[in-house]
Every structure is written in structure tokens, then in C-alpha cells.
Amino acid sequence: MDEESVSMPLIHINGDEEFVGDLPAIEGWRGLLKASCNESKKLWYLAGPAIFTSxxxxxxxxxxxxxxxxxxxxxxxxxxxxxxxxxxxxxxxxxxxxxxxxxxxxxxxxxxxxxxxxxxxxxxxxxxxxxxxxxxxxxxxxxxxxxxxxxxxxxxxxxxxxxxxxxxxxxxxxxxxxxxxxxxxxxxxxxxxxxxxxxxxxxxxxxxxxxxxxxxxxxxxxxxxxxxxxxxxxxxxxxxxxxxxxxxxxxxxxxxxxNLGAFIRLSLASGVMLCFELWYLNIIILLAGYLKNPSISVDAISICMNFIGWETMISLGFNIAISVRVSNELGAGHPRAAKFAVINVLGTVFIIGAILMAAILIARNEFPMAFTNSEEVRKAASSLATILAITMLLNSIQPVLGGVAIGAGWQALVAYINLACYYIFGVPLGCLLGYYFDFGLKGIWGGMVCGTTLQTITLCIITLRTKWRKEASQAVERIKVWGGRN
Incomplete structure (x- = not known):
């Protein structure tokens, strides 16, 4: 199939672009509820099996x-x-x-x-x-x-x-x-x-x-x-x-x-973007090993990482689902549908993240018992409950924003954002709080949570300011160029 034959499904009316088959204007609460239910069905059809697979x-x-x-x-x-x-x-x-x-x-x-x-x-x-x-x-x-x-x-x-x-x-x-x-x-x-x-x-x-x-x-x-x-x-x-x-x-x-050049560039940008995210929290375990009484610190943070790991599998399912929804809708020339899919999934994962956050805070003294019999380790892990709860909320939203970036093709931009927020801001701040100001494990993790918060806020601003009509118009050109055709 000839890549050059691709054309956007749009028509011109009085000089303005109109995308054929896009989401119609939503009127009233009933219209919003109906549209949200339809989008949620599409989202969960993708997210449910993806979560199970992960x-x-x-x-x-x-x-x-x-x-x-x-x-x-x-x-x-x-x-x-x-x-x-x-x-x-x-x-x-x-x-x-x-x-x-x-x-x-x-x-x-x-x-x-x-x-x-x-x-x-x-x-x-x-x-x-x-x-x-x-x-x-x-x-x-x-x-x-x-x-x-x-x-x-x-x-x-x-x-x-x-x-x-x-x-x-x-x-x-x-x-x-x-x-x-x-x-x-x-x-x-x-x-x-x-x-x-x-x-x-x-x-x-x-x-x-x-x-x-x-x-x-x-x-x-x-x-x-x-x-x-x-x-x-x-x-x-x-x-x-x-x-x-x-x-x-x-x-x-x-x-x-x-013509693998453009494909390799996008693959490398994608790899850097995701690696910066996946390796970030693992650094906490490494840094914990240099604290006083490192065995207790490492055991406590490892317990917390187990809960974050399971939640990540849920977030990964929504990451996959929204990347498919956004890429499909942009490829089809449906900017309003892509934007509505993003709004809908962010509302969904925020609710899930808030529930998990509340569960950790309520069970702050009980959740470590599933992994250790040591009273010292349990107290250390319980003392991290508040930071863990905040991380659970952020970890439900941030991967979904990453999925939006993948669906839209913003990998290179997000890679630079991750580098700045995580490794130029978050890690040094965590080390400063943990070692210099002697806040220990709470300081290290707290500083790195600040990096995650900054990254999440930045991606939220970019997503909210995105001109989805422009993204839809550029989607086919992106397929041709990044697909390997110069």
C-alpha cells in the first residue's frame, strides 16, 4: 500500500476544516452522561484485558x-x-x-x-x-x-x-x-x-x-x-x-x-521516555542502601514498592487503552473524540487513585504485615504511608498522561520533560533532603515525589493546551515520516 495515498477525512466549509465522523457537540447533562458511558465502554474494553495481561x-x-x-x-x-x-x-x-x-x-x-x-x-x-x-x-x-x-x-x-x-x-x-x-x-x-x-x-x-x-x-x-x-x-x-x-x-x-532512520529515531525517543519513568522509583531502593541502618530502610521501601508495582500494572492497562484510543481517533481525523477520550480516562484514573490513596491511609499500620514479621520494619514502612498514598495517586494519573503522549507521538518531548523533572530536579532534591538535611528515607522519597508531581503537572498543562485539531491534521504526515518514508 502506498503511504503517499493517505488523506485526512476532512472537508472545507467557508475556509474552515471540518472533520467527518468526529464526536458531535455534547449538549446538556444527559448528553454528557451518554457520551461518557459510551467512551467508558470503549476504554474498559481495552483496559480490562490489558490490565489482566500485564x-x-x-x-x-x-x-x-x-x-x-x-x-x-x-x-x-x-x-x-x-x-x-x-x-x-x-x-x-x-x-x-x-x-x-x-x-x-x-x-x-x-x-x-x-x-x-x-x-x-x-x-x-x-x-x-x-x-x-x-x-x-x-x-x-x-x-x-x-x-x-x-x-x-x-x-x-x-x-x-x-x-x-x-x-x-x-x-x-x-x-x-x-x-x-x-x-x-x-x-x-x-x-x-x-x-x-x-x-x-x-x-x-x-x-x-x-x-x-x-x-x-x-x-x-x-x-x-x-x-x-x-x-x-x-x-x-x-x-x-x-x-x-x-x-x-x-x-x-x-x-x-x-528507510529505517525515522523509525529508529522514534523508537529511541520512546525507549528513553519509558526508561526514565521505569527506572526512577527503582533509584529509591539504591539510595536507601546508603542510609544509616540500610537493611531496615531497604526492607521498608521494598514493601512499599510491591504495592506500587501492582498498581503500576493497573495503570499500564489504562496507559495502553488511552494510547490506542488517542492514536486511533487522531488517525481517523477525530480531534474532539480524542480530546474527550483523554478527559474521560483522566477522570476514571483519578477516582481509582483516590480510592487506593484512601485505602493506604486507612490501613497504614496493617499493610506492612503482609510482607514482614519484624516490628521494626513494620514501623518503618508504616511511617512511609503518607508518601506511599500520594505516590499511589500520582502513579494512577502519570502513566495515563504518558499513554496520551504515546498515542499522539510526543515521545521525544516527554523524554526531555522526564529527564528534567526526574533526574535534574527530583533525584538531587531527594538526596539533599535525605542526606544533607538528614530526613532519611522520607526525605529521599519525598524529594522524588516532588519530581513526579512536577512532571505530572507539566504533562497536564501540555495536554490541556493541546490543539487537537492540529494534532489530527498532522497525524497522517506523522505516519508517513516516522513510518520510514523520507
Missing amino acids: LCRYSLGIITQAFAGHIGTLELAAVSIENSVIAGFSQGILLGMASALETLCGQAFGAKQVGMLGVYLQRSWVILTTTALLLSMVYVWSAPILKLIGQDDDIADLAGQFAIWMIPQLFAYALVFPLSKFLQAQSKVLIMAMIAGGALVVHVLFSWLIIFKWGCGLWGAALMLNISWWIIVLSQLAFVLSGRFKEAWGGFTWAAFH
Whole structure:
């Protein structure tokens, strides 16, 4: 399909642009309620399965850690380090780079240029597989890298061995993330949820069998985690190649290797944007290790991070949903519909965030009990309840604003905003409060929450001031340029 043949669905009346099929003007409370209900149905149709899919994928690593903990404490530490540091680092880069596909596929699908989706998918595979090949060196050299940053030698050596065993998972990331974006752009989210749920069931049953019944230990844990991820990859790939996507998938083509420059630039901007977000809160755990009585500080912040991690899976579902809604509507030339989708989702996640915030404040003395029996750790974690509650509220809104940015194609702008708010403002302020003014863990986290607040306010202002008609008019040009056609 010729990319140059794309045209915006608009007409001109007295010199003004009118977008055909856009959301009509809303009149009165009944009209607003009806429009909100219709938009919420579209949102939850995408967000519900996306949340379930994210939770299932997230649980694969958590379950492997749980099984490793029953092998031994050293094994648990090694798997935890590999899963959070080595695999987490690589996953952040690859998932971020794949979000470029979220912009292009979503806008192309909305513009009814469905034939380009398969080409974009293959271009993303080329870029992410090459990146995975480079990242595999981090896996190979992970033991000395972990020792260099101060990790215990025994843990580093075993984590390094486990990381080498997990290289197949790295290449599974490179294939499955673009496949997921390809399916999400076309609202094929239910099949993704079914595949992720099936993979999780298989993972639990066979991990227990291989690790304990067959006595394969840590090697068996790595084998099963790799297999589970490749079950997801091959199942999604089989669905794409099944003939259900005759328009979107035209077969493998050499066009995937042509004019990759603009695609690479958008992929890199997307990767930087998401990595700055994913790594930000993890820095708190690292900084906590340099405080007085670091074991208590690290344990307390780790308990809080567990709650934030589960909430992030919910936020990620809405991130995916709104990026699809915005990209589809902009690609279709529906600026009012895109703007209304953004307003609707922000109201939804604010309510969810407020409920979670209230729950943490109410259960401030009880929530640490789920993770520790130590009275000292429980008191330390409880003392962080207020900051945790504020973070839960911000963490429900901020990822959704990131999803709006992905849907609209603002990745490069948001990457600069994240760099300034998080690492130029938030981290130094946290270190100043935590170490210089001796506020400890509260100071570190409080300073970094200020960075998140600044970033959220900045994105809110940008979103509210966005000229959606202009964004819709530029959507097709963005498809042509960022899709790889100079």
C-alpha cells in the first residue's frame, strides 16, 4: 500500500476544516452522561484485558522468585537481582522502544491504512532484535557488573549465571512487545489476555513439577520462565499468521529494512521516555542502601514498592487503552473524540487513585504485615504511608498522561520533560533532603515525589493546551515520516 495515498477525512466549509465522523457537540447533562458511558465502554474494553495481561506477565517473574525462595536464600536473592536489575533494565528499553509501534500502528489503523501495520511490525522486530543482541552482552557480563556496583560476590556470581540462562527471554521480549502493540492497535486485547492467562497457568504447574518433582532447581526455574515467555510469543505470532489479519499482515517483506532512520529515531525517543519513568522509583531502593541502618530502610521501601508495582500494572492497562484510543481517533481525523477520550480516562484514573490513596491511609499500620514479621520494619514502612498514598495517586494519573503522549507521538518531548523533572530536579532534591538535611528515607522519597508531581503537572498543562485539531491534521504526515518514508 502506498503511504503517499493517505488523506485526512476532512472537508472545507467557508475556509474552515471540518472533520467527518468526529464526536458531535455534547449538549446538556444527559448528553454528557451518554457520551461518557459510551467512551467508558470503549476504554474498559481495552483496559480490562490489558490490565489482566500485564498482571499475568508480571506474575511470571514473581512466581519464579517465590519458587526460588523455596530452593534457598541465595537462590532467591540471585533470581530477584536478575529479575529486577538485569531483566528489568532490558525490559524497560525494549518495551519503551516498542511503544513507537503503538503510535504508528494506532494512527495508521485509525486512518484506515491497515496495510502498513505489518510493515511497521517487521521494522520494529528488526530494531528490537538488534537491540536485544546488543543487550545480551549485559547478560553475559552481568556478574562483574553486579560486583562493580557493590553486590555480594556469591549473589553476583549466581545471578550472573541465571542471567545467561535467561538470554532466550530477552529475545522473547524483542518479539512479543511489537506483536502486542500490533494487536492492541486493532483492539485485539481479549486474545492477548487469554494467552497470558494460559501461559501463567502452565508456568505455575510446570515450574512446580520441574523444580521440585524433577529436582532441576534453579536451572529448571530459568528453563520454565523462558518457555512461558516463548509460549506467549509463539501463540501471539500464530494468531497474527492465522489469516485473521489479511489486510494488516501481507507477509514478510524486504520493505521492513528500507528507510529505517525515522523509525529508529522514534523508537529511541520512546525507549528513553519509558526508561526514565521505569527506572526512577527503582533509584529509591539504591539510595536507601546508603542510609544509616540500610537493611531496615531497604526492607521498608521494598514493601512499599510491591504495592506500587501492582498498581503500576493497573495503570499500564489504562496507559495502553488511552494510547490506542488517542492514536486511533487522531488517525481517523477525530480531534474532539480524542480530546474527550483523554478527559474521560483522566477522570476514571483519578477516582481509582483516590480510592487506593484512601485505602493506604486507612490501613497504614496493617499493610506492612503482609510482607514482614519484624516490628521494626513494620514501623518503618508504616511511617512511609503518607508518601506511599500520594505516590499511589500520582502513579494512577502519570502513566495515563504518558499513554496520551504515546498515542499522539510526543515521545521525544516527554523524554526531555522526564529527564528534567526526574533526574535534574527530583533525584538531587531527594538526596539533599535525605542526606544533607538528614530526613532519611522520607526525605529521599519525598524529594522524588516532588519530581513526579512536577512532571505530572507539566504533562497536564501540555495536554490541556493541546490543539487537537492540529494534532489530527498532522497525524497522517506523522505516519508517513516516522513510518520510514523520507
